[in-house]
Amino acid sequence: MKDNIPDGLRELLEQAAGAGQAPWRTLLRPGDWLLLLCCAALVATSFPLLWRGGVADRAIVKRDGQLVTELALNVARKYEVTGAIGTTVIEVQPGRARVLSDPGPRQYCVQQGWLTRANAVAICAPNHVTLQLAGRGGAHAGYDTINY
Amino acid sequence: MPAMTPSTIELPVTADDYRIARYAAAAIALSVAETALPSPLPGIKPGLANIIVLVVLARYGWRDAAWVSLLRVVAGSLVIGQFLAPGFFLALAGALCSLAVLAAAQHLPPRFFGPVSASVLAAFAHIGGQLLLARAWLVPHDGVFYLLPLFATAALLFGTINGLVAARLLAKPSTEPPAP
Structure with a gap:
């Protein structure tokens, strides 16, 4: 097979493959290796750091737009809010929160299930109660349920 | 019809200008091909x-490299x-x-740091400058920084490859044609 290639073409191919040149690794000096390793480590750590932004760390419960309480999302607990037509029960577990029960007729906020992302909102309109998650960087970081 | 008066303005063209123009042309061709x-x-x-900017930096210094880089961006x-x-x-x-x-990186000890270091540092500066301008002007939201890991990975990869190519070009003796 090798003999079938004309001499001119073979020479060209060998040149393209780097014949007669210093191998690639000799082009790197000690400091280059060090810098490349440092940069690779920095880039690798930037992935989790920057993609953690959407994680919620507290739940904000409001009634009629007024803040009722803020619950940290690190311990499991239940919280009851008395609204316009009854009692809404909020359940918190590490990293997530949901509306466990609500007196509203259509149960939209209950059926939404667990909220996990920062700025996700469950609105129990009949009872005038809202549950919102908040993360790092305040209420304006990232998207909320409505403009997701 | 009156005869044309020959222009009295004469722009002296130095060997520097020819050299910068030649390298800038190569850089422009590469950036157009890349699109x-x-x-x-x-x-x-x-x-x-x-790659061209790095070669010019190593051979002729920062001033020429700046000319080539900015001419490349504009043209x-x-x-x-x-x-x-x-x-x-x-x-x-x-580019800025x-x-x-690169102005700072050229003072790194050449025994330990070659074109690959300069290339990687310049690549990171490149995405840094672009992201900051994008954040300040085009996307006024911190969301652009979520893309930083992707841009940084690309900068590391392409910075290394470009640096290796520049190092190999620099390892050859310069074949500079005479200025016309």
Whole structure:
């Protein structure tokens, strides 16, 4: 097979493959290796750091737009809010929160299930109660349920 | 009809000008050729023109490298019809940042740091400048920084490759044609 290639073409191919040149690794000096390793480590750590932004760390419960309480999302607990037509029960577990029960007729906020992302909102309109998650960087970081 | 008066303005052209023009032409050709490559994300591209900037920096110093880099940004954007479009300003911000970093990087001890280091540092400065301008002007939201890991990965990869190519070009003796 090798003999079938004309001499001119073979020479060209060998040149393209780097014949007669210093191998690639000799082009790197000690400091280059060090810098490349440092940069690779920095880039690798930037992935989790920057993609953690959407994680919620507290739940904000409001009634009629007024803040009722803020619950940290690190311990499991239940919280009851008395609204316009009854009692809404909020359940918190590490990293997530949901509306466990609500007196509203259509149960939209209950059926939404667990909220996990920062700025996700469950609105129990009949009872005038809202549950919102908040993360790092305040209420304006990232998207909320409505403009997701 | 009166005879044309010969122009009294004469622009002296030095050997420096020819050299810079020649390298800038190579850089412009590379950056125009690069626009034909598909890109997974706007802003991620190999930056092949930076190979020329690195070679000029090592051979002729920072002033020539700055000329080549900025001529590449202006003329390259004219060729592809992006002059004064957002992409032009992003490229300009990236080029200015990477030139600033290269000005510092050329003082690294040459025994330990070669063109690959300069290339990687310049690549990071390039995305840094672009992201900061994009954050300040085009996307006034911290969301642009979520893309930083992707841009940084691309900068590391292409910075290394461009640096290796520049190092190999620099390992050969310069074949400089005489100025006309």
